[in-house]
Amino acid sequence: MGSLGSRVLRRKAGLPRGEAAAAGKGGKRKRGGAEGTGDSDSDGEAEREERLLHLRGRRKKLKSTSKYIYQTLFLNGENSDIKICALGEEWNLHKIYLCQSGYFSSMFSGSWKESSMNVIELEIPDQNIDVEALQVAFGSLYRDDVLINPSRVVALLAAACMLQLDGLIQQCGETMKETITAQTVCGYYNSAGTYGLDSVKKKCLEWLLNNLMTHQSVGLFKELSINLMKQLISSSNLFVLQVEMDVYTALKKWMFLQLVPSWNGSFKQVLTEADAWFAERRREFGGDVAFLESAQGSAFVPVFAHLRLQYIISDLASARIVERDALLPSEWLSSVYKQQWFAMLRAEQDNDIGPQEINKEELEGNSMRCGRKLAKDGDYCWRWTGFNFGLDLLVTYTNRYIIFKRNTLNQPCSGSVSLQPRRSIAFRLRLASFDCSGKMICSRTTGYQILTLEKDQEQIVMNLDSRLLTFPLYICCNFLYTSPEKRADSEAQLDHLES
Numbered sequence: 001m002g003s004l005g006s007r008v009l010r011r012k013a014g015l016p017r018g019e020a021a022a023a024g025k026g027g028k029r030k031r032g033g034a035e036g037t038g039d040s041d042s043d044g045e046a047e048r049e050e051r052l053l054h055l056r057g058r059r060k061k062l063k064s065t066s067k068y069i070y071q072t073l074f075l076n077g078e079n080s081d082i083k084i085c086a087l088g089e090e091w092n093l094h095k096i097y098l099c100q101s102g103y104f105s106s107m108f109s110g111s112w113k114e115s116s117m118n119v120i121e122l123e124i125p126d127q128n129i130d131v132e133a134l135q136v137a138f139g140s141l142y143r144d145d146v147l148i149n150p151s152r153v154v155a156l157l158a159a160a161c162m163l164q165l166d167g168l169i170q171q172c173g174e175t176m177k178e179t180i181t182a183q184t185v186c187g188y189y190n191s192a193g194t195y196g197l198d199s200v201k202k203k204c205l206e207w208l209l210n211n212l213m214t215h216q217s218v219g220l221f222k223e224l225s226i227n228l229m230k231q232l233i234s235s236s237n238l239f240v241l242q243v244e245m246d247v248y249t250a251l252k253k254w255m256f257l258q259l260v261p262s263w264n265g266s267f268k269q270v271l272t273e274a275d276a277w278f279a280e281r282r283r284e285f286g287g288d289v290a291f292l293e294s295a296q297g298s299a300f301v302p303v304f305a306h307l308r309l310q311y312i313i314s315d316l317a318s319a320r321i322v323e324r325d326a327l328l329p330s331e332w333l334s335s336v337y338k339q340q341w342f343a344m345l346r347a348e349q350d351n352d353i354g355p356q357e358i359n360k361e362e363l364e365g366n367s368m369r370c371g372r373k374l375a376k377d378g379d380y381c382w383r384w385t386g387f388n389f390g391l392d393l394l395v396t397y398t399n400r401y402i403i404f405k406r407n408t409l410n411q412p413c414s415g416s417v418s419l420q421p422r423r424s425i426a427f428r429l430r431l432a433s434f435d436c437s438g439k440m441i442c443s444r445t446t447g448y449q450i451l452t453l454e455k456d457q458e459q460i461v462m463n464l465d466s467r468l469l470t471f472p473l474y475i476c477c478n479f480l481y482t483s484p485e486k487r488a489d490s491e492a493q494l495d496h497l498e499s
Contacts, residue, residue, distance in 0.1 A: 066144055073097070074142040084138070086122035087131050097141045102164030128158035128191075140168050148172060150179040154191045161195045173197045180207045181437045182215045186223035208232055211438040213241045213250065213371075214474075218267050221254045226303060229254060234306035236364035239432070239476045241371040243384055244311040245318040251307070252278070252327065255300050275325075282326055291327045304328060309336040310343075311368045314386040343482050347389040347418065352483050354391070354424035358448050363426055367478040374473040383407075389481050390418025391425065396458075400466055402429065402475070404451065405458035424452045426480040429461055433470035441470050448478075 072078050077092030084091045084098075098104040107114045114120050124134075133155035140146045146168065148156060153175050160168040176188045177200055185204050192200035208224075212232055224232075232238055233247065240247060249271065256274035257263065263273065281291055291297040292304060304327070313319040313336055322328060346352040370384045372395075380397040392407040392415070404427075408417055432443040446462055453459060 070139065070143045074139055081118070083119045084122060085119065086124055086134055087129075089131050089134070091134075091138055093138060093141075100141050100165075102166070103162065124162070126158045126162060128155050129162060130155055133159040137163055137165060137168060140165065146171060148175045150175060150184070153179075154187060157191060157195055157197075169195075169197075173200050176200045177203045180204060180439070182211070182217055182220050186220065186225075186228070189228065205231065207438055209235055209237050210239050210432065210434065210440060213239060213246065214373075214434075215438055216250060216253070216267060218257060218264065218270065221257045221270075222261055224254060226258075226299060230303045230306065233303055236367060236369070236478055238369060239371060239430075239474060240369040241373060241474070241476075243315075243318075243370045243386065244308050244368065245315065245321075247369070248307055248312055248318075248322065251304060252325070255297075255303075255327075258300075259296060278325060278327065287326070290329045291325075293329055297327070305332075308366065308369065309333065310340055310366075311386060313337060314340065314388070318386075344387075344389060347482065351420070353420055353422055354452075355426040355450060355480055355483055356424060358426060358450060360448060363428070363448055363478060363480055367426070367428075367480045369476070369478055371474060371476040374471065374475065376471050377469070387415055388479075390416055390420075391423050391481055392417050393425070393479075394458075395475075395477075397475075400464040400469065401460050402431075402462040402464070403458050404453070404461050406453035406456065408455040410456050419455070422452055422454055424450055426450055427461075428478045430476045431462070431464070432474050432476075433472070434474070 073080075073094060080092035080094060082093055082095050082098065084093055095104075095108055099108060106112075107120075109115070132152065136146065136148075136152075136156055137159040148171060153172050157169065157172040157176075160172060173192075176184075176192070176197070180188060180203060185207050189201055189204035189208075192198070192204065208228070209232060229251075233251065238247070252274050253270045256270065256277055260277065263270075265273065278291060281294070281296070285291075285294065292301050309322075309328075309332065312322060313333065322333070343352075368384075368386075368388075372380075372382060374380060374397060378397075381394060383392065383394050392413045394405040394407050394411070396403040396405065406423060407413060408419065426448065427446070428448045429446045430443065431445070433441040435441055444462065444464065449461075451459060451461070
């Protein structure tokens, strides 16, 4: 009797829930309305629950199957029909899985001798590829998901490119874009160029433009190549804090670390060490040759040539430092002094009131680059140093507004002030917030605009949405104070006078 009862219970357990309930009542289920709507609803719920349980069971089965395939076929190598040898290691794999790779698909489907071989020796010409990278790359053919360690992503990308694993290449690219930091950006940029990941290369360049002036370190400056630094310094999108002289100072530190890569002190000591090192070079040259004209310095000319020197020599303290350092050829400085002198005469005597239309090429190539960091919310008012042809521009941040004011008579100014009724400037204002790794959180820009101000007039140039404000907040501006057309005329006149 016990045995029979056991068989009955087991049979009930194998029935769907509704049928098991009916069997327990000892009769067939009644159809139609005799059972009432309550029983009908109960049956519907039972069927839905049964389907849900069935789907859950199927998902679980698929997941366990994937793990089983990875463990049994890849890790254990059961039923292998081909052996891959590389870098002193062996993998017992399966052609049907390897054919997911473009590299092996071509090898097995063509008339190559390897198509009929059971053991294949791979040549690995790329030094970035190691055994661990090949292990992950081969394993990706046997599983749906691959967890990529950022510290291993370059090696894995190299292996994926060699084996032509498009999905894994894309996943490596996404991992790289999400993990750009001061420690990884140069390595990622170079690898993206090597393996053709243009989107990663672009993302790294954007990170450097945004963070070069705020994430400086000995390691980063040693890694930055001459060609990459040239791209950064020549860009109008470089986030400059505070003024162009700070760009010059950063380049001086960078050039020293490029020339003396064995130096490993604190970054706070770099400027002092650089000044002493370049002073020793001056004594060797006898003071007649600028460092960039020497054999050691000539390679850095393309980078320093993109400094906007007109905004460095407009400040007396900065001009004195540049003259003392003797890094730049004297011809560069003489040319800029002449250019600025004529620009000042135009503003004073030729009624040059500033740009009247937007010239994007001129703005991107010759505008003044300056910036400011606001550590927390509050009221701020500042001006950037330098002589700006009598236009004393005050910048104010208050109540989520950014305001430009042409100061003429209201507040004291250390330099001369233009009394022209109206002055115009071309400008672009950008705001951004970044997390601790340098990843941009939010940003705003005015785009390039022309602003005309009367004496002591102020103008709101940006109204910030409080929901977008995250401090510290970085403000970066591009300014053009003089008319490009008249500058071209004066330069032609200068050429005529010199001839």
